Amino acid sequence: MNWDDMRFLLAVAQTGSLKAAARSLDVDKTTVSRRLRAMEAALGRQVVEVSGQGLTLTDFGRRLYRPAEVMRDEMQAVAALAGADTGGALGTVRLTAVPMVINHILVPALSGLRAAAPTLRLELIAEARDLSLLRGEADIALRLARPTEGGQGVLARKLGDLDYAAYGARGAVQDLPWIGYEPRMHYLPQAAAITRAAGAEGAAHISVNDAETLFRLVCCGHGKTLLPRIVGDAEPRLVELPFTHGALPRREFWLMVRRELRELERIRLVVQWVERTLASLPSQAQPTRPPDHRDNGSHP
Known part of the structure; x- marks a missing residue:
């Protein structure tokens, strides 16, 4: 799978909709949807679902949330060590x-x-x-x-x-x-x-x-x-x-x-x-x- 897709999972979990996730990532809604479908195809499991509260993570998606957080934080650390311009965010x-x-x-x-x-x-x-x-x-x-x-x-x-x-x-x-x-x-x-x-x-x-x-x-x-x-x-x-x-x-x-x-x-x-x-x-x-x-x- 494309590990970068994890940030789309995080965005949906934190915002509750494709539109809000797209806005937070500065991409269009179609990109978010496509990347989530690609992740699900690669994993062979559904990671998001539509509920009364909007778009939420499935049980499997919730189990992925913490590893996704860790991956994002570690990549920020790697970028900082490499001297990349992360702004120290x-x-x-x-x-x-x-x-x-x-x-x-x-x-x-x-x-x-x-x-x-x-x-x-x-x-x-x-x-x-x-x-x-x-x-x-x-x-x-x-x-x-x-x-x-x-x-x-x-x-x-x-x-x-x-x-x-x-x-x-x-x-x-x-x-x-x-x-x-x-x-x-x-x-x-x-x-x-x-x-x-x-x-x-x-x-x-x-x-x-x-x-x-x-x-x-x-x-x-x-x-x-x-x-x-x-x-x-x-x-x-x-x-x-x-x-x-x-x-x-x-x-x-x-x-x-x-x-x-x-x-x-x-x-x-x-x-x-x-x-x-x-x-x-x-x-x-x-x-x-x-x-x-x-x-x-x-x-x-």
């Missing part, structure tokens, strides 16, 4: 989290990572849904609950807790109405607390399905809501309000990494940056002991 890391975390926690701290790793290509995937690390949709994920995906294939570590508080626009009128989440999202601790408060004070007239939209509405003075303290305290347009409807929610902050990628330099650099960023934030309850890497799905 570290490669790409795809990090996913909910939009609130991306926009208000990671983006303001991005200059630190860029200074430490100027040749790293970081893809920040702001998604409310949980992208799959095992399917190659992301390399690193930040979650606001104990992960359930991965088994032995994903390493998960608790980084701390997010405390919530009530906020409204500074200088807004008294007796602001509550702004909450749509009914499908009432499984979230903060959504349940808002619903409880709104039931006692008067029904919420606006509901959303995303915390970022919630934040924007509150900043514009349309009502009050519950936000993570690390977001609300950092926003000068907001002021903390009393909450008299039971305990305020707290959510766990978890870092997830695909096991086979954990030793790659670019992964280590991004993980260290995330850990430093969260450790430096005010209004975050830190773990009472240093968290240990643990296999997702198991409880020590």
Whole structure:
């Protein structure tokens, strides 16, 4: 087989479609499709398939992913030793989290990572849904609950807790109405607390399905809501309000990494940056002991 075809496998795994893979490799979609078919013909096995999530790797394709990563990294090392003009690129890391975390926690701290790793290509995937690390949709994920995906294939570590508080626009009128989440999202601790408060004070007239939209509405003075303290305290347009409807929610902050990628330099650099960023934030309850890497799905 043509070993260069492995980079097409990696691109499809990381982007989830022929079009996106072609864009990342700076080729046309037909080239990606042709190279994948050539790989499958040479191996005698199917490596990609169409699913509800787009184009994904087959079980056999997923087993090829780690060797393909190693091959790409080793070829970059060979090129560097040979004096080729690789620009010292570290490669790409795809990090996913909910939009609130991306926009208000990671983006303001991005200059630190860029200074430490100027040749790293970081893809920040702001998604409310949980992208799959095992399917190659992301390399690193930040979650606001104990992960359930991965088994032995994903390493998960608790980084701390997010405390919530009530906020409204500074200088807004008294007796602001509550702004909450749509009914499908009432499984979230903060959504349940808002619903409880709104039931006692008067029904919420606006509901959303995303915390970022919630934040924007509150900043514009349309009502009050519950936000993570690390977001609300950092926003000068907001002021903390009393909450008299039971305990305020707290959510766990978890870092997830695909096991086979954990030793790659670019992964280590991004993980260290995330850990430093969260450790430096005010209004975050830190773990009472240093968290240990643990296999997702198991409880020590």
